[in-house]
Amino acid sequence: xxxxxxxxxGGMNMNSLLNNGNNNNMSPSHHHQISxxxxxxxxxxxxxxxxxxxxxxxxxxxxxxxxxxxxxxxxAADGPDPAPDxxxxxxxxxxxxxxxxAILASKLRQHQxxxxxxxxxxxxxxAAKALLLQQQMLMGRGFERSPSDVPGVDESVQALYxxxxxxxxxxxxxxxxxxxxxxxxxxxxxxxFGAQGQGxxxxxxxxxxxxxxxxxxxxTTNTSGQPRQRxxxxxxxxxxxxxxxxxxxxxxxxxxxxxxxELVPNGNKTDKASMLDEIIDYVKFLQLQVKVLSMSRxxxxxxxxxxxxxxxxxxxxxxxxxxxxxxxxxxxxDSLTVTEHQVAKLMEEDMGSAMQYLQGKGLCLMPxxxxxxxxxxxxxSSRPSAAAHGNPLTASNGDGPTSPSMSVLTxxxxxxxxxxxxxxxxxxxxxxxxxx
Amino acid sequence: MKIKKSTPLGHSSSLPSSSSxxxxxxxxxxxxxxxxxxxxxxxxxxxxxxxxxLKLSAGKRIGHRSSISLSARSSLRCLGMxxxxxxxxxKRFAAKKRQLEGPCPGVVExxxxxxxxxxxxxxxxxxxxxxxxxxxxxxxxxxRSIADQLP
Numbered sequence: 379x380x381x382x383x384x385x386x387x388g389g390m391n392m393n394s395l396l397n398n399g400n401n402n403n404m405s406p407s408h409h410h411q412i413s414x415x416x417x418x419x420x421x422x423x424x425x426x427x428x429x430x431x432x433x434x435x436x437x438x439x440x441x442x443x444x445x446x447x448x449x450x451x452x453x454a455a456d457g458p459d460p461a462p463d464x465x466x467x468x469x470x471x472x473x474x475x476x477x478x479x480a481i482l483a484s485k486l487r488q489h490q491x492x493x494x495x496x497x498x499x500x501x502x503x504x505a506a507k508a509l510l511l512q513q514q515m516l517m518g519r520g521f522e523r524s525p526s527d528v529p530g531v532d533e534s535v536q537a538l539y540x541x542x543x544x545x546x547x548x549x550x551x552x553x554x555x556x557x558x559x560x561x562x563x564x565x566x567x568x569x570x571f572g573a574q575g576q577g578x579x580x581x582x583x584x585x586x587x588x589x590x591x592x593x594x595x596x597x598t599t600n601t602s603g604q605p606r607q608r609x610x611x612x613x614x615x616x617x618x619x620x621x622x623x624x625x626x627x628x629x630x631x632x633x634x635x636x637x638x639x640e641l642v643p644n645g646n647k648t649d650k651a652s653m654l655d656e657i658i659d660y661v662k663f664l665q666l667q668v669k670v671l672s673m674s675r676x677x678x679x680x681x682x683x684x685x686x687x688x689x690x691x692x693x694x695x696x697x698x699x700x701x702x703x704x705x706x707x708x709x710x711x712d713s714l715t716v717t718e719h720q721v722a723k724l725m726e727e728d729m730g731s732a733m734q735y736l737q738g739k740g741l742c743l744m745p746x747x748x749x750x751x752x753x754x755x756x757x758x759s760s761r762p763s764a765a766a767h768g769n770p771l772t773a774s775n776g777d778g779p780t781s782p783s784m785s786v787l788t789x790x791x792x793x794x795x796x797x798x799x800x801x802x803x804x805x806x807x808x809x810x811x812x813x814x
Numbered sequence: 815m816k817i818k819k820s821t822p823l824g825h826s827s828s829l830p831s832s833s834s835x836x837x838x839x840x841x842x843x844x845x846x847x848x849x850x851x852x853x854x855x856x857x858x859x860x861x862x863x864x865x866x867x868l869k870l871s872a873g874k875r876i877g878h879r880s881s882i883s884l885s886a887r888s889s890l891r892c893l894g895m896x897x898x899x900x901x902x903x904x905k906r907f908a909a910k911k912r913q914l915e916g917p918c919p920g921v922v923e924x925x926x927x928x929x930x931x932x933x934x935x936x937x938x939x940x941x942x943x944x945x946x947x948x949x950x951x952x953x954x955x956x957x958r959s960i961a962d963q964l965p
Binding site: 657675 | 837840841844845848849918920921923927928936937940941943944946947948950951953954957958961964
């Protein structure tokens with residue numbers, strides 16, 4: 379009840395204003411009063427209507443009662459009042475409140491423009507009418523929308539404010555000044571119920587990040603009529619230019635990280651730091667691929683051995699081995715031997731654990747026949763020995779079938795094959811770069 | 815894609831067995847050819863390609879070993895005056911920002927990986943990285959198809 383009463387007060391003020399203003403005019407005054415009373419009636423009626431269907435009816439009523447007065451307000455035109463039916467028809471098909479308010483705003487603007495040359499009281503009356511309409515619509519929205527819907531209300535409210543305030547400013551800044559105190563009161567009254575507890579005064583400030591040209595209109599109309607451009611911040615964020623720049627920067631970084639996420643495989647990490655690590659690993663992997671491809675045709679296991687050393691030393695958590703070079707080769711051989719022994723031991727107990735151990739190192743098991751097939755197909759080896767060196771880029775992790783007749787792929791290092799191994803199958807591990 | 819005439823890829827298989835040093839030298843040559851062709855294909859459109867071109871040309875003039883140490887300096891020196899000013903300004907600003915908030919160690923690592931990345935802030939660095947990754951992938955595909963076609 380209370381909001382309605384306050385609105386009634388505002389309406390009363392408007393009514394008195396309009397009456398005063400209209401008494402100066404000639405004929406349409408009576409009609410104005412009637413139309414205003416008609417306006418007030420829907421207010422009473424709006425309490426009880428159900429939210430589902432009542433909204434359009436309410437607005438249609440409003441439009442039908444108002445529109446005759448619009449025509450009267452226009453000082454130039456003196457035509458007969460259009461029938462409410464036609465008005466209703468013309469307005470009927472509007473689906474959304476936003477459209478209606480936008481059309482109303484544009485109509486108001488037109489009237490302002492056309493009526494700007496008229497007497498001051500007329501334009502004031504027009505503006506007052508506009509504000510009254512705005513209040514009505516706000517109230518209608520406020521009554522039938524749930525509080526959860528308020529952001530939508532804010533947007534439309536913001537649009538309304540922009541529209542009306544803009545036209546107010548554009549129309550007659552000086553003329554309205556003396557009436558602005560009264561306007562302020564109804565405007566102050568509306569936020570209390572228009573936004574269901576959230577002030578629309580701060581809410582228009584908070585709803586959009588930038589306003590239209592007359593952004594200062596969202597503020598009180600008490601300010602002088604110069605339109606001021608101000609950037610509105612989102613709710614809960616400062617308008618400090620530094621923080622705005624900071625926010626922009628963060629947004630740019632976020633969108634670039636998203637683009638990179640799509641490029642890099644395994645890019646499903648949500649954490650920025652882990653995403654960065656993935657990116658770094660991927661770049662390193664690509665550069666390594668280029669390096670390996672540049673040596674793949676040069677032949678000789680010697681070319682591949684430094685790579686093997688690098689990979690196995692990495693797999694062994696190589697803090698003490700350097701990848702590549704003579705030293706690396708030697709220590710890689712040692713680590714390879716260690717790995718080989720380890721794998722042999724594991725294979726005795728359980729094939730699965732051996733496979734897992736190898737997989738953890740990024741290596742795989744492969745039948746010798748397949749290995750020889752691959753080696754003869756892809757690489758030419760100058761050594762006549764049947765050493766098969768796999769192409770390090772074949773990521774065949776988890777490929778090997780678990781059969782007892784399987785053997786491990788052998789790689790001969792430049793330092794000479796470490797023959798040995800049980801049953802003539804020198805179990806040197808195959809280096810396969812696995813990128814899974 | 816420009817085809818480098820100096821690429822020794824075609825000659826590799828015909829030579830007899832060579833020492834590992836020779837192999838390593840040739841590998842390095844091939845790798846440099848790959849990178850320079852990649853950078854030249856991109857041209858001056860990207861920061862990393864410009865930095866790569868400068869590094870490679872400086873390296874070719876002076877000698878491969880010292881090219882890496884000279885890369886940063888030469889990339890700054892050889893740029894035009896306007897570029898240099900903007901680049902040093904960006905570098906100074908980036909440095910100041912780094913002092914202010916200290917980037918995570920991943921950023922430093924990435925700057926080292928991507929050529930020309932030292933003088934970029936995180937925002938530009940990420941963009942350069944994306945383009946660099948795309949070009950690297952294409953390069954790998956090209957090289958692999960070349961290697962597959964060789965006998």
